[in-house]
Amino acid sequence: MGEKVTITYQDKTIDLPVIFGSEGEVAVDITRLRAETGIITLDPGYANTGSCTSSITFMDGEKGILRYRGIPVEELAKHATFKETAYLLINGEPPCQAELNRFSILLNDHSLVHEDMQSFYQNFPRQSHPMGILSGMVNALRFFYPELQTLEEEINITVTRLLAKIRTMAAMSYKISQGHKVVYPRPDLAYCANFLNMMFDSPVRPYVIDEDVVNALRVFWILHADHEQNCSTSAVRLVGSARVNLYASISAGISALWGPLHGGANQAVIEMLRSIESGGYTIDQAVRRAKDRNDSFRLMGFGHRVYKTYDPRAKIMKKMCDKLLAKLNIKDPLLDLAKELEEKALSDDYFVDHHLYPNVDFYSGIVLRAIGIPTNMFTVMFAIGRLPGWIAQWKESADDPNWRIARPRQIYTGPPKTNFVSIDQR
Numbered sequence: 371m372g373e374k375v376t377i378t379y380q381d382k383t384i385d386l387p388v389i390f391g392s393e394g395e396v397a398v399d400i401t402r403l404r405a406e407t408g409i410i411t412l413d414p415g416y417a418n419t420g421s422c423t424s425s426i427t428f429m430d431g432e433k434g435i436l437r438y439r440g441i442p443v444e445e446l447a448k449h450a451t452f453k454e455t456a457y458l459l460i461n462g463e464p465p466c467q468a469e470l471n472r473f474s475i476l477l478n479d480h481s482l483v484h485e486d487m488q489s490f491y492q493n494f495p496r497q498s499h500p501m502g503i504l505s506g507m508v509n510a511l512r513f514f515y516p517e518l519q520t521l522e523e524e525i526n527i528t529v530t531r532l533l534a535k536i537r538t539m540a541a542m543s544y545k546i547s548q549g550h551k552v553v554y555p556r557p558d559l560a561y562c563a564n565f566l567n568m569m570f571d572s573p574v575r576p577y578v579i580d581e582d583v584v585n586a587l588r589v590f591w592i593l594h595a596d597h598e599q600n601c602s603t604s605a606v607r608l609v610g611s612a613r614v615n616l617y618a619s620i621s622a623g624i625s626a627l628w629g630p631l632h633g634g635a636n637q638a639v640i641e642m643l644r645s646i647e648s649g650g651y652t653i654d655q656a657v658r659r660a661k662d663r664n665d666s667f668r669l670m671g672f673g674h675r676v677y678k679t680y681d682p683r684a685k686i687m688k689k690m691c692d693k694l695l696a697k698l699n700i701k702d703p704l705l706d707l708a709k710e711l712e713e714k715a716l717s718d719d720y721f722v723d724h725h726l727y728p729n730v731d732f733y734s735g736i737v738l739r740a741i742g743i744p745t746n747m748f749t750v751m752f753a754i755g756r757l758p759g760w761i762a763q764w765k766e767s768a769d770d771p772n773w774r775i776a777r778p779r780q781i782y783t784g785p786p787k788t789n790f791v792s793i794d795q796r
């Protein structure tokens with residue numbers, strides 16, 4: 371018999387099995403807890419709750435490790451394309467040449483967006499945030515591409531459609547927000563270059579593809595491609611658990627990612643650095659405010675639920691930031707401010723004691739600025755990168771033989787049973 375944890379509550383004792391992950395993580399399986407003892411567990415924010423078993427991504431927050439299907443993210447960032455990384459996450463293994471060719475053809479074939487969708491874009495109010503638009507449009511894809519005959523066909527085609535169209539839809543929303551003509555995808559361009567061309571090509575200034583910029587985008591997307599059971603991925607799994615279609619589940623993930631405590635932090639970091647640059651507050655004031663429990667201000671791009679050391683993605687991003695800006699001969703004052711802020715925070719006892727380090731979002735905004743992406747599109751860039759991970763996680767949960775609708779419990783703290791008294795009798 372394997373290891374167990376024994377829980378005794380009042381006159382009931384239960385032995386719960388201990389289960390181990392392939393990297394030695396340990397969990398107590400509490401599936402039988404309520405049925406046999408009447409008690410549940412309470413874990414606000416699910417900080418100690420494993421919502422599933424998963425073979426997609428491994429991370430160790432204490433050691434700063436991140437691997438997709440066992441492969442360190444550092445290796446993928448060095449050697450893989452984003453397309454290969456997406457294939458790896460979704461299918462479990464890196465593609466062979468024939469599989470990659472087929473995947474590329476499918477992505478090209480599905481890269482156009484239904485022309486009627488343009489009218490949707492045109493009718494969003496001008497100031498709409500691109501994340502809200504993207505979430506709405508991804509959900510709307512279902513109406514343009516109704517359910518297919520077989521479940522397998524439905525899943526495979528929907529997955530390819532999403533991966534192919536999200537680039538086009540994101541670039542389209544930018545072009546339309548600028549009042550410019552939409553640029554169509556080009557089959558001769560690879561995934562990252564194709565997106566950049568759709569974003570920035572124009573009849574008056576044809577976009578010249580720069581390999582350093584393409585490479586920066588490739589690394590950015592690979593670093594964001596999956597991160598196990600984070601807020602948006604959990605949203606995708608939770609919504610998907612009700613057996614709604616994949617578009618709706620991904621749309622929920624996009625909405626969750628939008629939040630400034632999650633993917634929206636990349637935009638919030640730049641806004642914070644801009645406030646410092648414009649004299650709104652100094653770096654010392656920012657650090658002081660972040661430490662003040664009575665002030666809701668936080669250092670954006672700092673801290674992480676899982677990483678208690680430097681986020682491995684932030685390490686790569688910081689290096690890439692220096693390299694890219696040097697290559698493009700850009701002097702971004704925000705980079706200097708970010709480095710100064712990081713140095714001040716990391717030498718402050720509060721941040722050391724709280725294990726608060728820069729996360730992936732701290733330097734990513736500066737990389738995106740150098741590429742030419744407008745600030746309000748930063749989180750959309752994150753969403754495009756995260757899409758393969760969301761899809762892989764959705765597929766894994768859909769294929770799980772133990773799949774059940776996600777339905778947490780609660781501890782009710784409201785009033786006891788109270789009778790209704792009508793207004794005239796009160």
Ligand code: ACO
Pocket residue numbers: 415630631632633635660661667668669670671672673674675676724726729730731
């Ligand atoms: N600045 C100052 N203090 C912080 C910060 C921060 N950025 N992050 C956490 N803390 C402090 C909290 O005040 C708390 O202090 P206390 O224990 O003395 O009360 C302690 O650290 C733990 O904070 P929690 O909020 O409980 O940590 P949690 O794991 O719930 O939150 C989160 C993690 C949301 C990322 C948080 O660190 C944060 O708000 N960071 C800023 C936003 C950000 O950068 N988000 C991007 C995360 S990466 C991603 O999602 C892609």
